[in-house]
Amino acid sequence: MQPEQKSGITAPRKGWIQSVKDGFDGFSGRTGVREGSPWTGLGAVVEREFNDNLTSTRMRMLQALVFVTGFAAAYSAIGQIKDVVGEDPFVFLKIFTVSKEPLPSFLAFLGFLIPIVAITLGFDAVNGEFNRRTMSRILAQPIYRDALLVGKFLAGLATLAVFLVALWLFMMGLGILLLGLAPAGEEILRSVLFLIAAIAYGGVWLAIAILFSIVFRSTATSALASLSLWLLFAVFWPMIASMIAGVISPIDPFDPRTQIAAFDTQQSIERLSPNTLFAETAMALLNPSTRTFGLVMMSQLQGMVRGAPLPLGQSLLLIWPQLASLIAGLVLLFTLAYIAFQRQEVRA
Amino acid sequence: MRRTSSAKVIAATLLAVGATLAVTPPATAQNTPPADVKGLWITTDYPTLSLRAGEETKLNLAIVNYNLAPQRADIAVEGVPEGWNVELRGGGRPVAAAFIEHNNKASLELRFRVPADTKPGAYSIQVRAKAPDRALELPLRINVLEASATKITAEPKLPILRGTTKSSFDFKVNVKNESADDILANLTHNAPRGFQVTFKEGYGTQELTSIPLKAGDSKELSVDIKPSASSNAGKYPIAIEIGNEKAKATSQLTLDVTGQPTVSLSGENERLSGEVYAGRERRFNFVLRNSGTAEARNIELSSSPPSGWKVTFEPKSIPPIVPNGEQKFEAVVVPSEKAVTGDYMFAVRANGDGVSETANFRATVSTSTLWGAIGLGVIAASLLVLFGAFGRFGRR
Secondary structure (H helix, E strand, O other), X not given: OOOOOOOOOOOOOOOHHHHHHHHHHHHOOOOOOOOOOOOOOHHHHHHHHHHHHHHOXXXXXXXXXXXXXXXXXXXXXXXXXXXXXXXXXXXXXXXXHOXXXXXXXXXXXXXXXXXXXXXXXXXXXXXXXXXXXXXXXXXXXXXXXXXXXXXXXXXXXXXXXXXXXXXXXXXXXXXXXXXXXXXXXXXXXXXXXXXXXXXXXXXXXXXXXXXXXXHOOOHHHHHHHHHHHHHHXXXXXHHHHXXXXXXXXXXXXXXXXXXXXXXXXXXXXXXXXXXXXXHHHHHHHHOOOOOOOOOOOHHHHOOEOOOOOOOHHHHHHHHXXXXXXXXXXXXXXXXXXXXXXXXXXXXX | XXXXXXXXXXXXXXXXXXXXXXXXXXXXXXXOOOOOOOXXXXXXXXXXXXXXXXXXXXXXXEEXXXXXXXXXXXXXXXXXXXXXXXXXXXXXXXXXXXXXXXXXXXXXXXXXXXXXXXXXXXXXXXXXXXXXXXXXXXXXXXXXXXXOOOOEEEEEOOOEEEEOOOOOEEEEEEEEEOOOOOEEXXXXXXXXXXXXXXXXXXXXXXXXXXXXXXXXXXXXXXXXXXXXXXXXXXXXXXXXXXXXXXXXXXXXXXXXXXXXXXXXXXXXHHOOEEEEEOOOOEEEEEEEEEOOOOOEOOEEEEEEOOOOOEEXXXXXXXOOEOOOOEEEEEEEEEOOOOOOOEEEEEEEEEEEOOEEEEEEEEEEEEOOOHHHHHHHHHHHHHHHXXXXXXXXXXXX
C-alpha cells in the first residue's frame, strides 16, 4: 500500500450516493478520493492466480473427476437417447438431461459438482495468504486491496469458465461423435445460455467460499463452512423448506387454497438456494417444453398444446428471475466479501 | 325345337323295339290309327309360313305309315330358290331317306335360311318322298317379308332431377328392344367435362359399358350422374345413347343443379396462429371465403376457448356472402389471467345454411418482457451496491 496511507475506512459519514459515485470513479480509472487507480496491478493478480489455479494438483484431480463422471453420464444418456427417443428437435439438449439408471443425468452431476469446484478454488483465497504469511508481502506492492480481491475472484471465475467451456465442448463433441448429428442453431444457443447460467452458479459458490476465507482465519474452518453450506443447500434444503413452509402456511385439509399457499411458500423458500435456482434455469433452457415451475390447475391445462417447445425468448423470460437472482446473488455475495476484506486488519 | 324332334326319333325307335315285344311304351305320342285309314303321307304342322329376309327357321316334317308294311322312302327337296340354304335333317344329321315302321312315323326337320337380299314375295318348295310303290309330295309356301328395322326405345322414368353439386343424380331409364333381333347395345353419353356418368343395370352394382337386349326384352337401366364440384347453378341437359350401329335410342336427361355454398375459414395471410399475453386483449383478423356456387347465408361464428379465456367476434353476425366473395371478421381473444406461457389451441367455427367450417387457432401465450426489465433492475441494483461498497470501503 501507499506509504502515506492512513489505515481505516475513508470518510465514515459519507453519503451512499457519494459512495456509489466514488466507486464508479474508481472503476472507470478517474482518480477520485484515491491516488491512482484502485485497479493497478489487477491484470498481474489475475494472471498469477489463474496460473496457480490451473496448475494446482487439487484442481487437476477435480477436473479429472468431473470429466470422468460427465463422460459416464453423457455416454449412458446417449445410449438411452438412441434406444428411446424417436424424433426430437432438441435431441442434443437431451444429452444433458436424460439419465439412465444407476447414473444420474449430467445436469444433476453438474449441480452437485460445480459448487465443489468453486469451493476448491476459493476456500483458501485470502486466509491461505495469511497462513503462508504472504499477504503483507503482496500488499507491500503498489496495488490496492481491491485489485487483490477482485483479481482473485476474477481468476477463480475465469478458471471455472475455462473448465466449464472445456466440459461443454467435450459434451458437444461426444454428442456429435456418438449421435452422428450436428447440433442445430437453437440447441447451441440454449446450451451456451446454460453454460452462462452454470458459470453464474459457480460464481455464487466462489463468492461464498471467498467470503468464508476472509471471515475465518483457518483454511480448514473456511473449507468446512463452505462445504457444510453446500451440503445444506444440496441435500437438506428441500426438507427444511417444506418444514418452514408447514410453519408459515399450515395446511387445512378441507381448504385446497391453503395447500396451494403452502406449495407456493415452499417453492419460494426453496428458491433461496442457488442449487434450486440453477436446477430450474437449466431445466427451462435444456428442456424447451418446460412452461412453468409452479402448480398448474386443471383449468389452465385445458386447450393447452402439450409438449410444444417454447421459443428461446420465452424460455429465457421464464427463468430470467432465477438467472437474474443468481447473478445478483453473486454480485451481492462478492460485495459482502469485499466489505469484510476491506475492514480486515492485514498487518497481523 | 331340335330337342323335341330328337325325342320323337328316340320314341320312334323305342316303338319299333316295343312292337316286337308286344308292349306299347307309354311315352309314345302316336294315336292308334283307325282301321280303315291306310297309306303313306308326308305331313307338316304349318305348310305356309311367313319369314323376314335374313331369318332362319326350322320346319318339322313327318312321314306317316298307316296300316302298311314298313317301307323305305327317299326324300328330296325341290324348287329351292337360288341362294337359299335348305337342309333336311333327321336325328340331328343330314338325311336323304327314312324308314317308316308299320303304324308309325319318321320325324324330319327342314331347316332353311332366307338370304337377307331375298326379294319379298311368295316362294314355294316341294318336299318329295318316294316309296317303292308310291310317290308323295308336300308343297310348302313361304312368304318372304321385308327385313324389318331393328328398334330400341329408352324411356326415362323421371327425366329431370334437381340437386346440388355434391348430390348424385340417379336416373332410371327403361330400355326396350322392340325388334326381332337380339342386340348388344352400347351405352354412351355427352355429359360436359367433369361430370361423371355411370351406367348400372337396375339395382345392380356393376358398371356397364354395354347391355345385351334380347328381342322384345326390356330392362331398367340406372344412370348415375355426378356433376363436377365446380359446376355453376343451372340446367344441364345430357343425352344418353343406347344401341349399336343398326339401332339407337336417345334419352334426354336434365340435371337441375342448384348452387352450394362452400365456405373456407382462414386467418389473415392464411395464418392461424398468433401471440397473446395473459389477461390482455388481442385482435386477430379472419377471412371467410365462399368458393361455392350459391350465397352463404345465416353464418354464425362460435369458438371453444380454453377455460378462463374469452373469445368474441366482431361483427357478431356475418352478412350473406356471394359466391367468390369474402367477408372479414375479427376475433377478440382475451386469454385467462392464469394462462401458462406456451401454446394453446382453440377452434373457431362458422356454421350457416348448409355450411360448416372449423379452423384451429394456435395462440402462443408470451410472458411480458416487463419481467425481464425487472430482472435487469435487480442486477443493476446489486451492481450499485457493489460500487457503493467500492466507494465507501475503498482504502486510500
